[in-house]
Amino acid sequence: MNQPDTTPGAVVHGDAVPGGRYWSMVIRRGFTLRLVDRDGKANVSMLLYNPQNLLERYNMADTLKGQHTSKLTRGNMLYSDMGRVMLSIVEDTAGWHDTIGGITRDADIVRRYGEHRYQQYRNDFYRSGRELFLIELAKWGLGKRDLVANLNFFSKVYAGADGVLHFDPEHSRPGAHVDLRAEMDTLVVLNTAPHPMDPSPAYAPGTVDLLIYRSPPVTDDDYCLNFRPENARAWANTAIHNCQG
Amino acid sequence: MSGINLVESPLDPAKAVYREVVPAGEPWLHTLREGQTLRILDLEGNQAVDTLFYSLERPTVERYSAIDTLAAQGNVYLTAGTQLMSNEGNVMLTITADTCGRHDTLGGACATESNTVRYDLEKRPCTPVVTASCSRWRGEPEFGIASATSASNINFFMNVPVTGDGRPDLRGRDLGAGQVRRAARRTDVWCWSRTARS
Numbered sequence: 311m312n313q314p315d316t317t318p319g320a321v322v323h324g325d326a327v328p329g330g331r332y333w334s335m336v337i338r339r340g341f342t343l344r345l346v347d348r349d350g351k352a353n354v355s356m357l358l359y360n361p362q363n364l365l366e367r368y369n370m371a372d373t374l375k376g377q378h379t380s381k382l383t384r385g386n387m388l389y390s391d392m393g394r395v396m397l398s399i400v401e402d403t404a405g406w407h408d409t410i411g412g413i414t415r416d417a418d419i420v421r422r423y424g425e426h427r428y429q430q431y432r433n434d435f436y437r438s439g440r441e442l443f444l445i446e447l448a449k450w451g452l453g454k455r456d457l458v459a460n461l462n463f464f465s466k467v468y469a470g471a472d473g474v475l476h477f478d479p480e481h482s483r484p485g486a487h488v489d490l491r492a493e494m495d496t497l498v499v500l501n502t503a504p505h506p507m508d509p510s511p512a513y514a515p516g517t518v519d520l521l522i523y524r525s526p527p528v529t530d531d532d533y534c535l536n537f538r539p540e541n542a543r544a545w546a547n548t549a550i551h552n553c554q555g
Numbered sequence: 556m557s558g559i560n561l562v563e564s565p566l567d568p569a570k571a572v573y574r575e576v577v578p579a580g581e582p583w584l585h586t587l588r589e590g591q592t593l594r595i596l597d598l599e600g601n602q603a604v605d606t607l608f609y610s611l612e613r614p615t616v617e618r619y620s621a622i623d624t625l626a627a628q629g630n631v632y633l634t635a636g637t638q639l640m641s642n643e644g645n646v647m648l649t650i651t652a653d654t655c656g657r658h659d660t661l662g663g664a665c666a667t668e669s670n671t672v673r674y675d676l677e678k679r680p681c682t683p684v685v686t687a688s689c690s691r692w693r694g695e696p697e698f699g700i701a702s703a704t705s706a707s708n709i710n711f712f713m714n715v716p717v718t719g720d721g722r723p724d725l726r727g728r729d730l731g732a733g734q735v736r737r738a739a740r741r742t743d744v745w746c747w748s749r750t751a752r753s
Contacts, residue, residue, distance in 0.1 A: 374662075460622075543671060547671060547676070
Protein backbone atom coordinates (compact mmCIF):
# COMPACT_ATOMS: atom_id res chain seq x y z
CA MET A 311 0.00 0.00 0.00
CA ASN A 312 1.11 3.48 -0.77
CA GLN A 313 -0.70 5.54 1.78
CA PRO A 314 0.55 8.85 3.10
CA ASP A 315 2.02 9.00 6.56
CA THR A 316 -0.91 10.30 8.56
CA THR A 317 0.78 10.42 11.93
CA PRO A 318 0.39 13.90 13.43
CA GLY A 319 4.04 14.86 12.89
CA ALA A 320 3.79 14.10 9.17
CA VAL A 321 1.20 16.78 8.55
CA VAL A 322 2.86 19.65 6.72
CA HIS A 323 -0.15 21.93 6.78
CA GLY A 324 -3.70 21.82 8.07
CA ASP A 325 -6.66 24.08 7.42
CA ALA A 326 -10.43 24.06 7.73
CA VAL A 327 -12.92 25.54 5.28
CA PRO A 328 -16.46 26.11 6.60
CA GLY A 329 -19.42 25.48 4.29
CA GLY A 330 -19.98 28.16 1.67
CA ARG A 331 -16.35 29.34 1.52
CA TYR A 332 -13.38 29.03 -0.83
CA TRP A 333 -9.71 28.00 -0.73
CA SER A 334 -6.81 27.53 -3.12
CA MET A 335 -3.21 26.41 -2.97
CA VAL A 336 -0.57 24.85 -5.19
CA ILE A 337 -0.05 21.27 -4.06
CA ARG A 338 3.45 20.33 -5.11
CA ARG A 339 4.37 16.98 -6.55
CA GLY A 340 5.24 14.68 -3.69
CA PHE A 341 2.51 15.95 -1.40
CA THR A 342 -0.94 14.56 -0.69
CA LEU A 343 -4.02 16.63 0.07
CA ARG A 344 -6.57 15.00 2.38
CA LEU A 345 -10.15 16.29 2.41
CA VAL A 346 -12.23 15.34 5.44
CA ASP A 347 -16.01 15.71 5.46
CA ARG A 348 -16.15 16.68 9.15
CA ASP A 349 -19.91 16.35 9.70
CA GLY A 350 -20.95 14.29 6.68
CA LYS A 351 -22.57 17.34 5.06
CA ALA A 352 -19.77 18.71 2.92
CA ASN A 353 -19.56 19.12 -0.83
CA VAL A 354 -16.15 20.12 -2.13
CA SER A 355 -16.26 21.55 -5.64
CA MET A 356 -12.79 21.57 -7.16
CA LEU A 357 -10.93 22.71 -10.26
CA LEU A 358 -7.28 21.92 -11.06
CA TYR A 359 -4.74 23.90 -13.09
CA ASN A 360 -1.06 23.56 -13.95
CA PRO A 361 0.56 26.56 -12.20
CA GLN A 362 3.29 26.63 -14.88
CA ASN A 363 0.75 26.83 -17.70
CA LEU A 364 -2.72 27.72 -16.53
CA LEU A 365 -4.16 26.67 -19.91
CA GLU A 366 -3.66 23.08 -18.78
CA ARG A 367 -6.46 22.07 -16.46
CA TYR A 368 -8.55 19.17 -15.14
CA ASN A 369 -10.58 17.58 -17.91
CA MET A 370 -13.74 15.77 -16.92
CA ALA A 371 -14.29 14.06 -20.26
CA ASP A 372 -10.75 12.72 -20.59
CA THR A 373 -10.76 11.53 -16.97
CA LEU A 374 -14.02 9.58 -17.38
CA LYS A 375 -13.37 8.34 -20.90
CA GLY A 376 -9.80 7.28 -20.12
CA GLN A 377 -10.87 5.18 -17.14
CA HIS A 378 -14.24 3.94 -18.45
CA THR A 379 -16.18 5.33 -15.52
CA SER A 380 -18.67 8.03 -14.60
CA LYS A 381 -17.78 8.05 -10.90
CA LEU A 382 -14.49 8.71 -9.17
CA THR A 383 -13.04 6.74 -6.26
CA ARG A 384 -9.81 5.14 -5.05
CA GLY A 385 -7.63 4.08 -7.96
CA ASN A 386 -8.86 6.79 -10.29
CA MET A 387 -6.49 9.48 -11.50
CA LEU A 388 -7.60 13.00 -12.38
CA TYR A 389 -6.36 13.79 -15.88
CA SER A 390 -5.54 17.14 -17.43
CA ASP A 391 -6.37 18.03 -21.03
CA MET A 392 -2.72 17.30 -21.88
CA GLY A 393 -2.92 13.57 -21.16
CA ARG A 394 -1.25 13.86 -17.76
CA VAL A 395 -2.20 12.94 -14.21
CA MET A 396 -2.65 15.93 -11.93
CA LEU A 397 -3.91 14.15 -8.80
CA SER A 398 -4.42 10.48 -7.89
CA ILE A 399 -7.14 9.29 -5.52
CA VAL A 400 -4.98 7.10 -3.29
CA GLU A 401 -7.49 6.64 -0.49
CA ASP A 402 -11.24 7.12 -0.27
CA THR A 403 -13.72 6.20 2.43
CA ALA A 404 -16.70 7.84 0.70
CA GLY A 405 -16.66 5.53 -2.36
CA TRP A 406 -18.05 7.90 -4.96
CA HIS A 407 -17.28 11.45 -6.03
CA ASP A 408 -19.18 13.38 -8.67
CA THR A 409 -17.79 15.21 -11.67
CA ILE A 410 -20.85 15.68 -13.90
CA GLY A 411 -23.17 17.60 -11.54
CA GLY A 412 -21.56 21.04 -11.91
CA ILE A 413 -22.06 23.97 -9.54
CA THR A 414 -24.82 26.28 -8.35
CA ARG A 415 -25.44 29.73 -9.80
CA ASP A 416 -26.57 32.79 -7.85
CA ALA A 417 -30.13 32.38 -9.16
CA ASP A 418 -30.22 28.74 -7.95
CA ILE A 419 -29.25 29.81 -4.44
CA VAL A 420 -31.91 32.55 -4.24
CA ARG A 421 -34.60 30.25 -5.63
CA ARG A 422 -33.86 27.38 -3.27
CA TYR A 423 -32.81 29.08 -0.06
CA GLY A 424 -34.03 32.66 -0.32
CA GLU A 425 -31.93 35.76 -0.49
CA HIS A 426 -29.33 36.12 2.27
CA ARG A 427 -27.11 39.08 1.44
CA TYR A 428 -24.11 40.38 3.32
CA GLN A 429 -25.90 43.61 4.28
CA GLN A 430 -28.22 41.68 6.56
CA TYR A 431 -26.49 38.40 7.29
CA ARG A 432 -22.81 39.39 7.35
CA ASN A 433 -20.60 36.31 7.15
CA ASP A 434 -23.61 34.00 7.14
CA PHE A 435 -24.68 35.28 3.72
CA TYR A 436 -25.33 32.70 1.01
CA ARG A 437 -23.12 32.39 -2.03
CA SER A 438 -23.22 30.10 -5.05
CA GLY A 439 -20.52 27.68 -6.10
CA ARG A 440 -19.95 29.74 -9.22
CA GLU A 441 -19.49 32.97 -7.26
CA LEU A 442 -17.08 31.29 -4.85
CA PHE A 443 -15.06 29.77 -7.70
CA LEU A 444 -14.82 33.15 -9.46
CA ILE A 445 -13.59 34.87 -6.29
CA GLU A 446 -10.82 32.35 -5.80
CA LEU A 447 -9.91 32.02 -9.49
CA ALA A 448 -9.44 35.79 -9.75
CA LYS A 449 -6.49 35.53 -7.36
CA TRP A 450 -4.67 33.53 -10.00
CA GLY A 451 -5.65 35.69 -12.97
CA LEU A 452 -8.37 33.21 -13.93
CA GLY A 453 -12.04 33.93 -14.57
CA LYS A 454 -15.30 32.89 -16.17
CA ARG A 455 -13.72 31.39 -19.27
CA ASP A 456 -11.64 29.13 -17.06
CA LEU A 457 -14.66 27.57 -15.35
CA VAL A 458 -14.84 24.06 -16.77
CA ALA A 459 -16.59 20.90 -15.58
CA ASN A 460 -15.58 20.52 -11.94
CA LEU A 461 -15.26 17.81 -9.33
CA ASN A 462 -17.71 17.50 -6.43
CA PHE A 463 -16.10 15.47 -3.66
CA PHE A 464 -18.39 13.65 -1.18
CA SER A 465 -21.35 13.94 -3.57
CA LYS A 466 -22.91 11.06 -5.50
CA VAL A 467 -24.78 11.65 -8.76
CA TYR A 468 -25.84 8.66 -10.82
CA ALA A 469 -27.93 8.10 -13.94
CA GLY A 470 -30.93 5.79 -14.21
CA ALA A 471 -31.51 3.58 -17.26
CA ASP A 472 -33.49 6.44 -18.79
CA GLY A 473 -30.59 8.81 -18.26
CA VAL A 474 -32.30 10.75 -15.48
CA LEU A 475 -29.74 12.04 -12.99
CA HIS A 476 -30.18 11.28 -9.28
CA PHE A 477 -28.47 12.69 -6.19
CA ASP A 478 -27.92 10.49 -3.13
CA PRO A 479 -28.50 12.70 -0.05
CA GLU A 480 -27.34 9.95 2.32
CA HIS A 481 -24.05 9.32 0.57
CA SER A 482 -21.35 10.83 2.77
CA ARG A 483 -20.93 10.49 6.50
CA PRO A 484 -19.03 12.25 9.30
CA GLY A 485 -15.28 11.79 9.01
CA ALA A 486 -15.32 10.47 5.44
CA HIS A 487 -12.07 11.38 3.73
CA VAL A 488 -10.32 11.25 0.39
CA ASP A 489 -6.56 11.52 -0.26
CA LEU A 490 -5.38 13.27 -3.42
CA ARG A 491 -1.72 12.69 -4.29
CA ALA A 492 -0.18 15.36 -6.51
CA GLU A 493 1.68 13.74 -9.43
CA MET A 494 2.67 17.14 -10.80
CA ASP A 495 2.53 20.59 -9.22
CA THR A 496 -1.19 21.37 -9.21
CA LEU A 497 -3.13 24.50 -8.40
CA VAL A 498 -6.15 23.30 -6.44
CA VAL A 499 -9.08 25.72 -6.32
CA LEU A 500 -12.05 24.61 -4.25
CA ASN A 501 -15.24 25.84 -2.64
CA THR A 502 -17.70 24.34 -0.20
CA ALA A 503 -21.06 25.52 -1.57
CA PRO A 504 -23.92 22.96 -1.62
CA HIS A 505 -24.11 20.54 -4.55
CA PRO A 506 -26.57 21.85 -7.18
CA MET A 507 -28.71 18.71 -6.83
CA ASP A 508 -28.73 18.68 -3.01
CA PRO A 509 -32.46 18.57 -2.09
CA SER A 510 -31.98 19.98 1.43
CA PRO A 511 -34.26 23.00 1.95
CA ALA A 512 -31.63 24.69 4.14
CA TYR A 513 -28.37 26.27 3.00
CA ALA A 514 -26.18 24.35 5.41
CA PRO A 515 -23.10 22.96 3.64
CA GLY A 516 -20.63 21.28 5.96
CA THR A 517 -17.07 22.09 6.95
CA VAL A 518 -14.17 20.36 5.22
CA ASP A 519 -10.85 19.81 6.98
CA LEU A 520 -7.77 19.98 4.77
CA LEU A 521 -4.51 18.24 5.62
CA ILE A 522 -1.36 18.15 3.51
CA TYR A 523 1.04 15.26 3.94
CA ARG A 524 4.32 14.29 2.35
CA SER A 525 3.61 11.38 -0.05
CA PRO A 526 5.59 8.14 0.07
CA PRO A 527 7.45 7.36 -3.18
CA VAL A 528 5.26 5.95 -5.97
CA THR A 529 6.28 2.33 -6.45
CA ASP A 530 5.72 0.01 -9.42
CA ASP A 531 2.90 -1.77 -7.58
CA ASP A 532 1.07 1.48 -6.83
CA TYR A 533 -2.69 0.91 -6.78
CA CYS A 534 -3.62 3.95 -8.89
CA LEU A 535 -0.82 3.36 -11.38
CA ASN A 536 -2.08 -0.18 -12.01
CA PHE A 537 -5.80 0.55 -11.76
CA ARG A 538 -6.13 1.04 -15.52
CA PRO A 539 -3.55 0.67 -18.30
CA GLU A 540 -4.45 4.24 -19.29
CA ASN A 541 -3.31 5.43 -15.86
CA ALA A 542 0.21 4.08 -16.39
CA ARG A 543 0.43 5.91 -19.71
CA ALA A 544 -0.89 9.17 -18.27
CA TRP A 545 1.59 8.82 -15.42
CA ALA A 546 4.42 8.31 -17.96
CA ASN A 547 3.37 11.53 -19.71
CA THR A 548 3.47 13.27 -16.33
CA ALA A 549 6.97 11.98 -15.63
CA ILE A 550 8.15 13.61 -18.86
CA HIS A 551 6.50 16.88 -17.79
CA ASN A 552 8.12 16.72 -14.36
CA CYS A 553 11.65 16.30 -15.74
CA GLN A 554 11.27 19.74 -17.33
CA GLY A 555 11.75 21.17 -13.83
CA MET B 556 -37.68 12.79 -20.70
CA SER B 557 -36.84 9.19 -21.54
CA GLY B 558 -33.42 9.90 -22.95
CA ILE B 559 -34.55 8.78 -26.40
CA ASN B 560 -36.95 10.99 -28.24
CA LEU B 561 -37.43 10.44 -31.97
CA VAL B 562 -38.89 13.48 -33.67
CA GLU B 563 -39.13 14.04 -37.42
CA SER B 564 -38.43 17.52 -38.68
CA PRO B 565 -41.02 19.39 -40.75
CA LEU B 566 -38.26 21.32 -42.50
CA ASP B 567 -37.72 20.73 -46.21
CA PRO B 568 -34.05 20.30 -47.18
CA ALA B 569 -34.86 21.67 -50.62
CA LYS B 570 -35.40 25.05 -49.00
CA ALA B 571 -32.09 25.11 -47.13
CA VAL B 572 -30.11 28.34 -47.55
CA TYR B 573 -26.81 26.53 -47.19
CA ARG B 574 -25.56 23.02 -47.68
CA GLU B 575 -22.16 21.42 -47.37
CA VAL B 576 -20.77 17.92 -47.20
CA VAL B 577 -17.99 17.53 -44.63
CA PRO B 578 -15.71 14.57 -45.36
CA ALA B 579 -14.68 12.37 -42.43
CA GLY B 580 -11.86 13.81 -40.33
CA GLU B 581 -12.22 17.39 -41.50
CA PRO B 582 -13.13 20.50 -39.52
CA TRP B 583 -15.97 22.83 -40.40
CA LEU B 584 -17.21 26.02 -38.86
CA HIS B 585 -20.08 28.29 -39.66
CA THR B 586 -22.17 31.07 -38.19
CA LEU B 587 -25.73 30.37 -37.07
CA ARG B 588 -28.05 33.33 -36.64
CA GLU B 589 -30.95 33.45 -34.23
CA GLY B 590 -33.94 31.64 -35.72
CA GLN B 591 -31.89 29.54 -38.11
CA THR B 592 -31.82 25.76 -37.89
CA LEU B 593 -28.78 23.60 -38.53
CA ARG B 594 -29.43 20.06 -39.70
CA ILE B 595 -26.65 17.55 -39.21
CA LEU B 596 -27.06 14.49 -41.40
CA ASP B 597 -25.07 11.31 -40.82
CA LEU B 598 -24.75 10.38 -44.49
CA GLU B 599 -23.22 6.94 -44.17
CA GLY B 600 -23.98 5.99 -40.55
CA ASN B 601 -21.61 5.45 -37.63
CA GLN B 602 -20.14 8.92 -37.87
CA ALA B 603 -19.61 10.94 -34.70
CA VAL B 604 -19.90 14.69 -35.11
CA ASP B 605 -17.84 16.50 -32.47
CA THR B 606 -19.44 19.88 -32.08
CA LEU B 607 -18.72 23.07 -30.16
CA PHE B 608 -20.88 26.19 -29.98
CA TYR B 609 -19.71 29.70 -29.12
CA SER B 610 -21.59 32.94 -28.66
CA LEU B 611 -20.98 35.07 -31.72
CA GLU B 612 -20.91 38.17 -29.60
CA ARG B 613 -18.57 36.91 -26.90
CA PRO B 614 -16.82 33.83 -28.28
CA THR B 615 -13.98 33.88 -25.77
CA VAL B 616 -16.36 34.06 -22.82
CA GLU B 617 -19.59 32.24 -23.61
CA ARG B 618 -19.73 28.75 -25.08
CA TYR B 619 -21.63 25.49 -24.97
CA SER B 620 -21.35 23.77 -21.59
CA ALA B 621 -22.00 20.07 -21.06
CA ILE B 622 -22.53 20.26 -17.30
CA ASP B 623 -24.92 23.20 -17.55
CA THR B 624 -26.89 21.32 -20.21
CA LEU B 625 -27.10 18.16 -18.11
CA ALA B 626 -28.04 20.12 -14.99
CA ALA B 627 -30.76 22.06 -16.82
CA GLN B 628 -32.54 18.93 -18.05
CA GLY B 629 -31.56 16.56 -15.24
CA ASN B 630 -30.65 13.92 -17.78
CA VAL B 631 -27.33 12.63 -19.05
CA TYR B 632 -28.38 12.16 -22.70
CA LEU B 633 -29.14 14.73 -25.37
CA THR B 634 -32.18 14.21 -27.59
CA ALA B 635 -35.06 16.12 -29.18
CA GLY B 636 -36.22 18.75 -26.72
CA THR B 637 -32.83 19.22 -25.12
CA GLN B 638 -31.87 22.84 -24.64
CA LEU B 639 -28.16 23.31 -25.19
CA MET B 640 -26.96 25.61 -22.42
CA SER B 641 -24.00 27.96 -22.30
CA ASN B 642 -21.50 28.26 -19.45
CA GLU B 643 -23.34 31.49 -18.56
CA GLY B 644 -26.59 29.60 -18.04
CA ASN B 645 -28.29 30.78 -21.25
CA VAL B 646 -30.09 28.65 -23.81
CA MET B 647 -27.96 28.71 -26.95
CA LEU B 648 -29.77 26.15 -29.11
CA THR B 649 -32.56 23.60 -28.92
CA ILE B 650 -32.58 20.15 -30.51
CA THR B 651 -35.87 20.38 -32.38
CA ALA B 652 -35.83 17.14 -34.36
CA ASP B 653 -33.85 13.97 -34.03
CA THR B 654 -34.08 10.63 -35.83
CA CYS B 655 -31.10 9.17 -33.95
CA GLY B 656 -32.51 9.56 -30.44
CA ARG B 657 -29.50 9.93 -28.24
CA HIS B 658 -26.30 11.94 -28.33
CA ASP B 659 -23.31 12.09 -26.00
CA THR B 660 -21.81 15.09 -24.25
CA LEU B 661 -19.68 13.41 -21.58
CA GLY B 662 -17.11 11.69 -23.78
CA GLY B 663 -15.32 14.81 -24.95
CA ALA B 664 -13.23 15.12 -28.07
CA CYS B 665 -10.12 13.25 -29.07
CA ALA B 666 -6.76 14.98 -28.86
CA THR B 667 -3.21 13.92 -29.56
CA GLU B 668 -2.31 13.99 -25.86
CA SER B 669 -5.34 12.11 -24.55
CA ASN B 670 -4.92 9.53 -27.28
CA THR B 671 -1.45 8.66 -25.95
CA VAL B 672 -3.25 7.78 -22.72
CA ARG B 673 -6.11 5.88 -24.32
CA TYR B 674 -4.19 3.93 -26.93
CA ASP B 675 -0.39 3.97 -26.91
CA LEU B 676 2.34 6.38 -25.86
CA GLU B 677 4.08 5.95 -29.19
CA LYS B 678 1.02 6.61 -31.31
CA ARG B 679 -0.43 10.01 -32.05
CA PRO B 680 -3.33 8.72 -34.08
CA CYS B 681 -5.89 11.45 -33.67
CA THR B 682 -6.78 14.02 -36.23
CA PRO B 683 -7.58 16.72 -33.70
CA VAL B 684 -10.50 18.14 -35.60
CA VAL B 685 -11.77 20.33 -32.80
CA THR B 686 -8.35 21.83 -32.22
CA ALA B 687 -7.98 22.38 -35.95
CA SER B 688 -11.28 24.22 -36.02
CA CYS B 689 -10.21 26.40 -33.13
CA SER B 690 -6.87 27.10 -34.76
CA ARG B 691 -8.70 28.18 -37.85
CA TRP B 692 -10.71 30.55 -35.72
CA ARG B 693 -7.60 31.95 -34.13
CA GLY B 694 -6.57 33.06 -37.59
CA GLU B 695 -9.60 35.30 -37.66
CA PRO B 696 -9.15 38.35 -35.45
CA GLU B 697 -12.77 38.62 -34.43
CA PHE B 698 -12.60 35.28 -32.66
CA GLY B 699 -9.63 34.30 -30.52
CA ILE B 700 -10.56 30.86 -29.33
CA ALA B 701 -7.70 29.14 -27.52
CA SER B 702 -7.48 25.43 -26.87
CA ALA B 703 -8.46 26.12 -23.27
CA THR B 704 -11.90 27.26 -24.34
CA SER B 705 -12.67 24.06 -26.24
CA ALA B 706 -13.62 22.48 -22.96
CA SER B 707 -16.85 20.59 -23.54
CA ASN B 708 -18.43 19.40 -26.74
CA ILE B 709 -21.31 17.35 -28.07
CA ASN B 710 -20.75 14.09 -29.91
CA PHE B 711 -23.77 13.92 -32.16
CA PHE B 712 -24.84 10.37 -33.13
CA MET B 713 -22.69 8.87 -30.34
CA ASN B 714 -24.53 6.72 -27.81
CA VAL B 715 -22.55 6.45 -24.57
CA PRO B 716 -24.67 4.55 -22.05
CA VAL B 717 -24.00 5.41 -18.40
CA THR B 718 -25.05 2.82 -15.84
CA GLY B 719 -26.36 3.52 -12.35
CA ASP B 720 -23.23 2.04 -10.77
CA GLY B 721 -21.01 4.44 -12.66
CA ARG B 722 -19.84 2.32 -15.57
CA PRO B 723 -20.29 4.00 -18.91
CA ASP B 724 -19.28 2.03 -21.94
CA LEU B 725 -17.44 4.91 -23.48
CA ARG B 726 -16.19 2.69 -26.27
CA GLY B 727 -19.66 2.07 -27.58
CA ARG B 728 -21.01 3.72 -30.65
CA ASP B 729 -24.63 3.45 -31.56
CA LEU B 730 -24.31 -0.25 -32.27
CA GLY B 731 -26.34 -2.05 -29.62
CA ALA B 732 -27.67 -5.59 -29.84
CA GLY B 733 -29.33 -6.25 -33.17
CA GLN B 734 -28.52 -2.81 -34.40
CA VAL B 735 -26.79 -2.20 -37.67
CA ARG B 736 -25.30 0.86 -39.28
CA ARG B 737 -28.07 3.29 -39.91
CA ALA B 738 -27.40 5.89 -42.51
CA ALA B 739 -29.10 9.22 -42.87
CA ARG B 740 -29.81 9.91 -39.24
CA ARG B 741 -30.73 13.54 -38.82
CA THR B 742 -30.54 16.02 -36.02
CA ASP B 743 -31.89 19.54 -36.28
CA VAL B 744 -30.52 22.18 -33.95
CA TRP B 745 -32.38 25.45 -33.78
CA CYS B 746 -30.33 28.49 -32.92
CA TRP B 747 -32.25 30.06 -30.08
CA SER B 748 -30.13 33.09 -29.41
CA ARG B 749 -26.97 34.52 -30.84
CA THR B 750 -26.64 37.32 -28.32
CA ALA B 751 -27.17 35.42 -25.12
CA ARG B 752 -26.43 37.41 -22.01
CA SER B 753 -26.49 36.45 -18.37
